[in-house]
Amino acid sequence: xxxxxxxxxxxxxxLAALCCYxxxxxxxxxxxxxxxGGVLAASAIFLIPMTPFSIAAPALPGPGIHGIIQxxxxxxxxxxxxxxxxxxxxxxxxxxAFQIVLLAYFEFFLISGExxxxxxxxxxxxxxxxxIISIVGSIICFQALPYMKNHETNLQLTKTGQHRxxxxxxxxxxxxxxxxxxxxxxxxxxxxxxxxxxxxLLIGHDQTETAIKNxxxxxxxxxxxxxxxxxxxxxIYHETATLELxxxxxxxxxxxxxxxxxxxxxxxxxxxxSAQFPFQSWLLGAMVxxxxxxxxxxxxxxxxxxxxxVLRLAPVMANTFLSQCLACFGAFxxxxxxxxxxxxxxxxxxxxxxxxxxxxxIFACAGLNTPESILAxxxxxxxxxxxxxxxxxxxxxxxxxIVSRDIEDMRGLYATMPLTALITVxxxxxxxxxxxxxxxxxxxxxxxAARNLYAIVMIALGSALTVMYWARWAGTLMSDPFAGRFKPxxxxxxxxxxxxxxxxxxxxxxxxxxxxxxxxxxxxxGKAYLPPFTANNGILENVTGAFAVFPLSLVAAVGxxxxxxAVKRAAGARIVMPYLSGVQTTESAVFTGPMNRPVKAEAKNxxxxxxxxxxxxxxxxxxxxxxxxxxxxxxxx
Amino acid sequence: xxxxxxxxxxxxxxxxLLGGLISGLDRILTARLQSRIGPPVLQPFYDVIxxxxxxxxxxxxWQAFCAYCYIAAASISLVMFFLRSDLLLIxxxxxxxxxxxxxxxxxxxxxxxxxxAHRELLQILSYEPLLVLVxxxxxxxxxSFKIATVYSWSxxxxxxxPFLYLVLGYALTIKLRKSPFDLSTSxxxxxxxxxxxxxxxxxxxxxxxxxxHWFEIVLLLGFxxxxxxxxxxxxxxxxAVTYFLEVLIDNVSARMNWRWMLGYVWAMGLSLSLVNLIxxxxx
Numbered sequence: 001x002x003x004x005x006x007x008x009x010x011x012x013x014x015l016a017a018l019c020c021y022x023x024x025x026x027x028x029x030x031x032x033x034x035x036x037g038g039v040l041a042a043s044a045i046f047l048i049p050m051t052p053f054s055i056a057a058p059a060l061p062g063p064g065i066h067g068i069i070q071x072x073x074x075x076x077x078x079x080x081x082x083x084x085x086x087x088x089x090x091x092x093x094x095x096x097a098f099q100i101v102l103l104a105y106f107e108f109f110l111i112s113g114e115x116x117x118x119x120x121x122x123x124x125x126x127x128x129x130x131x132i133i134s135i136v137g138s139i140i141c142f143q144a145l146p147y148m149k150n151h152e153t154n155l156q157l158t159k160t161g162q163h164r165x166x167x168x169x170x171x172x173x174x175x176x177x178x179x180x181x182x183x184x185x186x187x188x189x190x191x192x193x194x195x196x197x198x199x200x201l202l203i204g205h206d207q208t209e210t211a212i213k214n215x216x217x218x219x220x221x222x223x224x225x226x227x228x229x230x231x232x233x234x235x236i237y238h239e240t241a242t243l244e245l246x247x248x249x250x251x252x253x254x255x256x257x258x259x260x261x262x263x264x265x266x267x268x269x270x271x272x273x274s275a276q277f278p279f280q281s282w283l284l285g286a287m288v289x290x291x292x293x294x295x296x297x298x299x300x301x302x303x304x305x306x307x308x309x310v311l312r313l314a315p316v317m318a319n320t321f322l323s324q325c326l327a328c329f330g331a332f333x334x335x336x337x338x339x340x341x342x343x344x345x346x347x348x349x350x351x352x353x354x355x356x357x358x359x360x361x362i363f364a365c366a367g368l369n370t371p372e373s374i375l376a377x378x379x380x381x382x383x384x385x386x387x388x389x390x391x392x393x394x395x396x397x398x399x400x401x402i403v404s405r406d407i408e409d410m411r412g413l414y415a416t417m418p419l420t421a422l423i424t425v426x427x428x429x430x431x432x433x434x435x436x437x438x439x440x441x442x443x444x445x446x447x448x449a450a451r452n453l454y455a456i457v458m459i460a461l462g463s464a465l466t467v468m469y470w471a472r473w474a475g476t477l478m479s480d481p482f483a484g485r486f487k488p489x490x491x492x493x494x495x496x497x498x499x500x501x502x503x504x505x506x507x508x509x510x511x512x513x514x515x516x517x518x519x520x521x522x523x524x525x526g527k528a529y530l531p532p533f534t535a536n537n538g539i540l541e542n543v544t545g546a547f548a549v550f551p552l553s554l555v556a557a558v559g560x561x562x563x564x565x566a567v568k569r570a571a572g573a574r575i576v577m578p579y580l581s582g583v584q585t586t587e588s589a590v591f592t593g594p595m596n597r598p599v600k601a602e603a604k605n606x607x608x609x610x611x612x613x614x615x616x617x618x619x620x621x622x623x624x625x626x627x628x629x630x631x632x633x634x635x636x637x
Numbered sequence: 638x639x640x641x642x643x644x645x646x647x648x649x650x651x652x653x654l655l656g657g658l659i660s661g662l663d664r665i666l667t668a669r670l671q672s673r674i675g676p677p678v679l680q681p682f683y684d685v686i687x688x689x690x691x692x693x694x695x696x697x698x699w700q701a702f703c704a705y706c707y708i709a710a711a712s713i714s715l716v717m718f719f720l721r722s723d724l725l726l727i728x729x730x731x732x733x734x735x736x737x738x739x740x741x742x743x744x745x746x747x748x749x750x751x752x753x754a755h756r757e758l759l760q761i762l763s764y765e766p767l768l769v770l771v772x773x774x775x776x777x778x779x780x781s782f783k784i785a786t787v788y789s790w791s792x793x794x795x796x797x798x799p800f801l802y803l804v805l806g807y808a809l810t811i812k813l814r815k816s817p818f819d820l821s822t823s824x825x826x827x828x829x830x831x832x833x834x835x836x837x838x839x840x841x842x843x844x845x846x847x848x849x850h851w852f853e854i855v856l857l858l859g860f861x862x863x864x865x866x867x868x869x870x871x872x873x874x875x876x877a878v879t880y881f882l883e884v885l886i887d888n889v890s891a892r893m894n895w896r897w898m899l900g901y902v903w904a905m906g907l908s909l910s911l912v913n914l915i916x917x918x919x920x
């Protein structure tokens with residue numbers, strides 16, 4: 001049974017993706033996408049009671065599983081090479097060629113015998129990832145169905161590219177499932193490269209000049225990560241004589257030497273995937289793609305590969321200089337990405353920087369390497385995935401309606417799109433306020449970081465900046481003019497379904513955090529970390545602190561109900577014009593100016609671009625990040 | 638369980654009562670410093686009661702929502718303080734209130750509210766990290782973020798965390814809306830910004846915002862009291878002296894702009910915190 005479900009999780013998407021590509025009718029495509037999503041989500045849930053488990057390499061006829069992966073690996077690299085030649089990108093050609101040569105040398109000359117016996121290994125960390133990928137990823141694909149229809153109508157395309165689009169989207173989910181379930185590092189590497197290729201194809205989907213340019217940038221940056229990965233694999237094999245992830249993890253903590261360097265290179269690869277500074281530009285460029293792509297890349301796939309990889313390796317890195325560097329680097333990214341987000345008025349860019357920032361915090365937690373911080377990291381992965389998917393889908397929906405992604409253009413959105421605006425505000429609130437999950441993990445992260453001076457100062461500053469850019473956005477959405485009675489706008493049922501389920505899901509997950517902690521997170525910490533909290537009566541508590549999840553949620557719910565009741569009552573109150581020094585007219589935001597002429601009063605948000613602007617900060621941040629990276633890799637030597 | 642209920646209720650009662658009383662004393666003290674007599678000590682209560690009785694007027698119904706959320710968060714954070722809960726968590730909950738007040742102001746298109754709201758965000762940006770670092774200092778000294786542990790600590794924290802107490806002073810000045818940091822709104826009329834953040838809150842909703850502010854005053858003075866938690870007399874003296882200094886600073890300084898505030902508070906606050914924290918790490 002386990003084998004079948006695992007096979008479904010990994011292989012079924014590949015099959016469905018092919019069907020999407022072959023059968024180019026929109027009804028058939030919708031059915032395939034919906035079925036795949038349903039099947040994936042169901043299989044992921046079926047996996048829960050079976051975890052943990054491992055599966056040995058199946059005895060396949062012919063070349064066997066290793067042979068097949070080998071062939072596919074080279075095929076993949078040659079495809080990347082092809083794209084390098086097609087777009088005349090020397091970097092991509094060089095990196096692909098480098099990987100081909102290295103992989104060939106590694107596979108045919110270095111590896112002797114069976115390097116990995118157990119192909120699949122699933123513990124609770126993998127399970128959590130599979131659940132995120134299969135459920136959140138599927139919801140994003142569902143929403144993509146109506147979105148892409150609108151998208152192509154708006155672009156007035158004569159030939160549809162949807163078969164290509166959904167081919168890659170669904171393939172992506174399969175590759176991600178394969179990645180988090182594989183125990184054989186070579187298979188991991190294969191799926192690692194598949195996600196690189198998939199994101200390249202998705203970013204370039206619209207085939208405009210910018211799209212192609214940004215897609216190529218994503219490809220070379222991630223190929224750099226791939227190259228680092230393969231070098232690291234060779235180093236690890238040289239030291240431990242195994243390529244099994246689980247065997248590597250029990251091989252003890254490396255003091256120095258090739259092993260530690262390899263781990264540093266793996267961290268490097270993770271940084272490219274997770275778009276940490278100085279590799280952030282590929283993720284920022286990815287927003288040229290249709291919004292579901294961003295939602296997928298930012299929440300449940302791609303960028304989560306990096307943090308997953310580092311979290312996996314965290315136990316081996318405990319008490320090393322590498323781990324300290326990682327904490328510093330992550331905290332720095334958390335701070336600087338938040339600073340850059342403050343300077344942005346482009347909604348998608350704010351979301352992108354927020355993703356980079358949160359991933360930085362996850363890396364910092366992995367680097368702090370205490371039970372609390374690792375727990376915080378896992379929680380953050382879960383909640384960030386759900387809420388970021390929600391916010392991207394919201395922005396996508398808003399963008400198709402108002403034809404802009406600028407926060408200034410969303411002023412007073414509540415008047416025209418009340419329900420979407422409300423859901424977006426809910427998403428924002430869940431990002432920054434207790435008792436919701438993101439803040440719960442931030443609380444844990446801060447308490448864990450308190451013993452690390454660098455990390456805590458940067459995290460404290462970063463989290464204040466975070467509050468600033470989110471609060472500003474939420475306020476802007478709720479701005480005047482007052483809309484009168486609440487009447488939800490009309491949207492396709494799949495859109496409402498996706499937004500509603502993600503929003504409700506995030507809320508329910510937040511409330512059930514103590515239960516989640518006992519059922520999944522403690523087992524996910526594994527043997528390397530002791531459970532850091534006790535969870536009694538819904539209160540997570542230890543010697544240093546306490547977070548009363550249930551009581552606070554209850555009180556917050558009561559407060560919320562009272563506030564909603566206040567809104568209902570206020571609807572009967574006298575609605576007046578905003579204060580304009582006593583010369584306001586009967587029209588909102590218009591006052592009587594000189595010569596009795598009406599003048600429109602306007603106020604825009606502070607974006608403080610003289611301090612937090614991209615052209616002001618990016619170069620410096622890249623420089624510092626580069627220095628920290630060098631320190632990290634060099635320190636491992 | 639019984640004692641917890643008592644603590645919750647006393648928190649809910651003490652907040653507005655003490656906060657209002659402190660505001661009244663503040664006004665008298667300020668008046669005396671300016672050679673005026675000042676209003677009766679209960680004047681803030683009269684004001685709020687009057688506001689509560691006024692007609693409900695809103696620019697946007699979300700103001701009502703935000704006013705209620707603000708007072709809810711402010712009172713919850715004070716109750717958590719009375720329950721001797723986790724300091725960091727209390728900070729987070731207090732921030733929720735501050736953010737809702739801003740969102741409420743942003744829901745009006747009046748430039749006064751808008752600019753006031755953005756300045757308030759900058760104020761939050763200035764003091765929030767400092768409060769976190771103060772909390773971290775307390776943790777490093779006592780080994781816990783829980784107030785219960787801090788109150789049972791045998792030695793006054795002020796002796797080990799003198800610089801962090803100064804840092805707390807910066808945060809307190811901003812939070813109490815005192816000059817030179819009363820950028821977003823203040824107790825006095827602002828020429829350029831009317832009432833800033835609170836311009837479009839009126840009647841009962843303004844009253845809620847005022848009561849919420851009282852809760853916050855008590856919470857912050859509670860934070861100060863942690864630094865001399867060994868006996869009541871010391872605690873009272875510390876808090877009284879601190880508040881008197883706040884009023885004094887308010888009266889002798891002019892209002893500055895946000896650039897200065899952000900630069901000055903971060904530079905001074907961070908350096909002082911760092912020095913004090915490094916002592917603790919080294920010690």
